Amino acid sequence: MASEKKLLIGVDLGATNTKIALLSNRARVLARFTFPTASYSHRQALIEKLIYEIDRLLSLNTISFNNIRGIGIGLPGLIDFSRGIVFNLTNIPGWNNIPFKKILEHRLGMPVYIDNDVNAICLGEYLYGAVKGVSNVIALSLGTGVGGGIILNKSLYRGASFSAGEIGHILIDKNGPRCGCGRSGCLESYIGNYAIVRMTREQLKKKPSRILNDLTDGDFNKLTPKLINMAARKGDSLSIRVWQEAGRYLGIGLSILVNLINPDRIVLCGGVSKAGNLFIKSALEALKKYSMEVPCRTVKVVFSKLGDDAGIIGASCLVK
Amino acid sequence: MASEKKLLIGVDLGATNTKIALLSNRARVLARFTFPTASYSHRQALIEKLIYEIDRLLSLNTISFNNIRGIGIGLPGLIDFSRGIVFNLTNIPGWNNIPFKKILEHRLGMPVYIDNDVNAICLGEYLYGAVKGVSNVIALSLGTGVGGGIILNKSLYRGASFSAGEIGHILIDKNGPRCGCGRSGCLESYIGNYAIVRMTREQLKKKPSRILNDLTDGDFNKLTPKLINMAARKGDSLSIRVWQEAGRYLGIGLSILVNLINPDRIVLCGGVSKAGNLFIKSALEALKKYSMEVPCRTVKVVFSKLGDDAGIIGASCLVK
Numbered sequence: 001m002a003s004e005k006k007l008l009i010g011v012d013l014g015a016t017n018t019k020i021a022l023l024s025n026r027a028r029v030l031a032r033f034t035f036p037t038a039s040y041s042h043r044q045a046l047i048e049k050l051i052y053e054i055d056r057l058l059s060l061n062t063i064s065f066n067n068i069r070g071i072g073i074g075l076p077g078l079i080d081f082s083r084g085i086v087f088n089l090t091n092i093p094g095w096n097n098i099p100f101k102k103i104l105e106h107r108l109g110m111p112v113y114i115d116n117d118v119n120a121i122c123l124g125e126y127l128y129g130a131v132k133g134v135s136n137v138i139a140l141s142l143g144t145g146v147g148g149g150i151i152l153n154k155s156l157y158r159g160a161s162f163s164a165g166e167i168g169h170i171l172i173d174k175n176g177p178r179c180g181c182g183r184s185g186c187l188e189s190y191i192g193n194y195a196i197v198r199m200t201r202e203q204l205k206k207k208p209s210r211i212l213n214d215l216t217d218g219d220f221n222k223l224t225p226k227l228i229n230m231a232a233r234k235g236d237s238l239s240i241r242v243w244q245e246a247g248r249y250l251g252i253g254l255s256i257l258v259n260l261i262n263p264d265r266i267v268l269c270g271g272v273s274k275a276g277n278l279f280i281k282s283a284l285e286a287l288k289k290y291s292m293e294v295p296c297r298t299v300k301v302v303f304s305k306l307g308d309d310a311g312i313i314g315a316s317c318l319v320k
Numbered sequence: 321m322a323s324e325k326k327l328l329i330g331v332d333l334g335a336t337n338t339k340i341a342l343l344s345n346r347a348r349v350l351a352r353f354t355f356p357t358a359s360y361s362h363r364q365a366l367i368e369k370l371i372y373e374i375d376r377l378l379s380l381n382t383i384s385f386n387n388i389r390g391i392g393i394g395l396p397g398l399i400d401f402s403r404g405i406v407f408n409l410t411n412i413p414g415w416n417n418i419p420f421k422k423i424l425e426h427r428l429g430m431p432v433y434i435d436n437d438v439n440a441i442c443l444g445e446y447l448y449g450a451v452k453g454v455s456n457v458i459a460l461s462l463g464t465g466v467g468g469g470i471i472l473n474k475s476l477y478r479g480a481s482f483s484a485g486e487i488g489h490i491l492i493d494k495n496g497p498r499c500g501c502g503r504s505g506c507l508e509s510y511i512g513n514y515a516i517v518r519m520t521r522e523q524l525k526k527k528p529s530r531i532l533n534d535l536t537d538g539d540f541n542k543l544t545p546k547l548i549n550m551a552a553r554k555g556d557s558l559s560i561r562v563w564q565e566a567g568r569y570l571g572i573g574l575s576i577l578v579n580l581i582n583p584d585r586i587v588l589c590g591g592v593s594k595a596g597n598l599f600i601k602s603a604l605e606a607l608k609k610y611s612m613e614v615p616c617r618t619v620k621v622v623f624s625k626l627g628d629d630a631g632i633i634g635a636s637c638l639v640k
Contacts, residue, residue: 078614087614136480148580152477159582160456161618166579171572171610173493183610252491256576259486260468262479290491290503294398294407298481 007063008319009054011073012117012311013037015091015144018046020053021312022061025069027128029309031061043094051107070111071104072318074120074311076145080162081115081318087162090145113318117141117311118165118269119156121304122149124314125267129305136263139304140167142250142272145180146188150261168192172252190249191272196225199242211236229275240278247279251286254301258287262295269304327383328639329374331393332437332631333357335411335464338366340373341632342381345389347448349629351381363414371427390431391424392638394440394631396465400482401435401638407482410465433638437461437631438485438589439476441624442469444634445587449625456583459624460487462570462592465500466508470581488512492572510569511592516545519562531556549595560598567599571606574621578607582615589624 007030012019014037021032033053040046058065077089084101104112115123122139131137131151139149146168150157158164168188169181176185177198189195200223204212211231216222231239254266272279280301288296306313327350332339334357341352353373360366378385397409404421424432435443442459451457451471459469466488470477478484488508489501496505497518509515520543524532531551536542551559574586592599600621608616626633 152472157472159615160584161582161614163612163615163618164580164582166582166612166615169612170576170579174572174610181612252494256490257580259490260484260577260580262481262484262486264480290494292483292486292489292501294481295479295483295486298483 005067005069007067008069008316009057009071010312010314010316011050011054011071012120012315013050013073013075014117014311015076015089018050019312020050020057021309021316022057022063023313023316027124027313027316029312031057032312033057037092041093043098047103051104054108065108065110068110070113070319071108072120072315073100073104073112073114074117074315074318075100075114076117076147078163079114079116079119081113081119081158084112084114086114111319115156115315115318116147116149116158116162116165117314118147118149119158120149120314120318121269121306121310122151122267122314123156123317124306124310125269125304126151127317127320128313129310130267130302131265134264136261137265137267138165138167138257138261138263139267139269140254140257140273141270142191142268143270144193146192146253148257152261167253167257170253170256172249187249187253191246191253193225193272196228196242196246196272197223199245200228200239203238203242207238209236209238212239225272225275232278233276243275243279244282246275247282248286250279251283251288252290254283254287255290255296258291258295258299263299266299266301267304268301269306269310273303325387325389327387328389328636329377329391330632330634330636331370331374331391332440332635333370333393333395334437334631335396335409338370339632340370340377341629341636342377342383343633343636347444347633347636349632351377352632353377357412361413363418367423371424374428385428385430388430390433390639391428392440392635393420393424393432393434394437394635394638395420395434396437396467398483399434399436399439401433401439401478404432404434406434431639435476435635435638436467436469436478436482436485437634438467438469439478440469440634440638441589441626441630442471442587442634443476443637444626444630445589445624446471447637447640448633449630450587450622451585454584456581457585457587458485458487458577458581458583459587459589460574460577460593461590462511462588463590464513466512466573468577472581487573487577490573490576492569507569507573511566511573513545513592516548516562516566516592517543519565520548520559523558523562527558529556529558532559545592545595552598553596563595563599564602566592566595567602568606570599571603571608572610574603574607575610575616578611578615578619583619586619586621587624588621589626589630593623 148165148167179189468485468487499506499509
C-alpha cells in the first residue's frame with residue numbers, strides 16, 4: 001500500500017509568502033507549511049529553502065518520497081508549462097528563463113509541474129471548487145495584481161506563448177492612472193490593491209472620514225483594502241463610494257470578458273473579491289450595462305470555494 | 321464517379337447581398353450567383369429564393385443533387401451551430417429562433433450547416449487562407465459591423481451560448497459615441513463604417529476639404545469609407561487624420577484581444593481592412609503601446625487571403 005503513489009504536493013509560491021502543502025489524491029490538505037518568500041531574495045537560496053521544507057514536510061509526516069505522485073507549483077508570472085520554464089516573475093527578481101521544473105526534478109527525483117498561479121487556481125476551482133466540471137470558465141484573481149486563468153471546452157487555455165488571460169492589463173481608459181506594468185489605464189490600475197488605496201487617498205483630500213481616521217490612527221499610509229472595506233461596513237460614505245467606483249470598473253472588465261469569450265462562469269478569487277456586496281453589486285450592474293444580452297444572460301459570476309487554499313490545491317491539480 | 325459526393329455549396333447570406341457558390345472539395349469556386357437579400361424582405365420569400373437559386377445553380381452547371389456533400393451557410397447573427405437554429409440576425413428582421421438547418425434539409429434533402437458569418441470566414445482562412453493551420457487565430461471582420469471569429473487549439477471556439485467573439489461591442493470608452501447596438505463607446509462605434517463617416521463629417525464641420533468636396537460633388541451624404549480612403553490616398557489631410565484616429569482605436573481593440581487571448585495571428589477581413597497603410601500603421605502602433613510585451617511579440621496581424629470570397633469559401637468549410 002505504501003508504495004502506491006497517491007499523495008500530492010502543492011506549492012503556491014507568491015511574492016509575499018510561499019505555501020507548501022501535502023494533499024490527498026482528492027485534494028484534501030493533510031499538512032501545510034508557510035514561509036516568507038521575501039526572506040530568500042536570492043533565487044538559489046529560495047530554491048534550497050523550498051527543497052528543504054518539502055523534505056521536512058514529508059519527514060515530519062513520516063511520508064516517503066515514494067508515496068508522492070508529483071509536485072505542482074503555481075508562480076506569479078509567465079511560465080512555459082510544457083517545458084517547465086519560468087520566463088519571469090512579477091515582484092520576484094532574478095527569475096528569467098529558469099528551467100525550474102528540470103532543476104527540481106533533478107534534485108527531488110519526482111515529477112514536477114509548474115504553471116502560472118492563476119491558471120493553477122482556475123484548474124483547482126474547476127476540479128474541486130466553485131466551477132466543478134463547467135465547460136468555459138474564467139478565473140479572476142483580485143489582489144495586488146489582477147490576473148486571469150481561462151478554461152475553454154474543459155481544458156486550460158494558455159495561449160500561443162503562455163500569456164493568455166492578462167486580464168489586469170486590458171485597457172480601460174487610455175487617459176487612466178499609471179499602472180504597475182508601466183502603461184496607463186489598465187484594469188489593474190482601477191481595481192488592484194494599490195488602486196483602491198489610491199482612490200481612497202484622493203477622496204480623503206476632498207473630504208475627511210472620521211471612521212478611516214480612527215481605523216488608521218490618523219496615518220493614511222496604513223490604508224489597505226481590508227481597512228477600507230471595514231470602514232465601508234461601518235457605513236463610511238467615502239469608502240462606500242470607493243468600492244462602488246472600483247466595482248464599476250470591475251464590471252467593465254467583466255463585460256469585455258463576457259462579450260469576447262462568452263463563458264459559462266466567472267469565478268472571483270483573491271483578497272479584493274472578499275470586499276463584499278457593494279463592490280460586487282456595482283460590478284454586476286456595470287456588467288449588465290456594458291455586455292451583450294445573450295452572453296450576459298448566460299454567465300454566472302461566482303466566488304472561489306477553495307478560498308485561501310485555492311493556490312495550493314490548484315497547484316497540486318497540475319500533477320494530474 | 322458522378323455518384324461521389326465531392327462538391328460543396330457555400331452561401332454567404334448578408335444583409336445586403338446573398339452569395340451562393342458551387343465549390344470543389346478543395347474550396348475552388350466553380351460557379352457563383354448573387355442576389356440582393358433586401359429584395360426578399362419576408363423570411364419565407366428569402367428562403368424560397370435561396371432554394372430556387374441553389375436549384376438553378378446546380379441545373380445550369382448540370383450537377384445533380386447527389387454530387388453535393390452538403391451546404392454551408394454563414395449568417396450575420398447569433399447562430400446555434402450544433403442545433404442549426406438562427407436566434408437572430410443583424411439588420412435582417414424576422415429571423416428569431418428559426419430552425420433554418422431543419423427547414424432547408426427537409427426541402428433540399430442534403431446536409432445543411434449554418435454558423436455565424438465571421439466564424440465561417442475564420443474557418444475558411446484557417447483551412448485555405450491567411451492563417452492556414454495556425455493554432456490560435458482571431459478573425460476580425462471590419463465593415464458596417466465589426467465581428468470576430470476565434471480559433472483556439474485548432475478548432476472554432478463558439479462560447480457557452482454561441483456568442484463568443486463579439487469584438488465590435490467590447491467597451492472602449494464609456495463616454496464614447498452611441499453604437500448601433502444601443503450602448504455607447506463600443507469598438508464598432510469607433511471603427512465601423514458609420515463611425516468612419518461620422519468622424520469625417522465631424523472634422524468637415526471644423527475644416528473644409530476640397531478633395532472630399534470634389535469626390536462627393538459637394539454632398540457629404542454621399543461619404544463612404546471607400547471615398548474617404550480615396551481622399552486619403554490623394555493626400556487629403558483631414559481624411560488621413562480620420563484613418564489614423566480610427567486605426568488607433570482598432571489598435572486598442574487588438575491590444576485587448578492580444579492581452580486576453582494571446583493568439584498566434586489576427587486576420588483582418590472586410591471592407592475597412594482595405595483602408596491601407598495609414599489605418600494599419602496607426603493600429604499596429606497602438607497595439608504595441610497598449611499590449612503586454614510577450615503576447616505582442618508573438619502575434620502577427622495579417623490580411624485575409626480569401627478576400628471577397630471569404631464568406632462563400634468559409635461557409636462551404638462548415639460542411640467538413
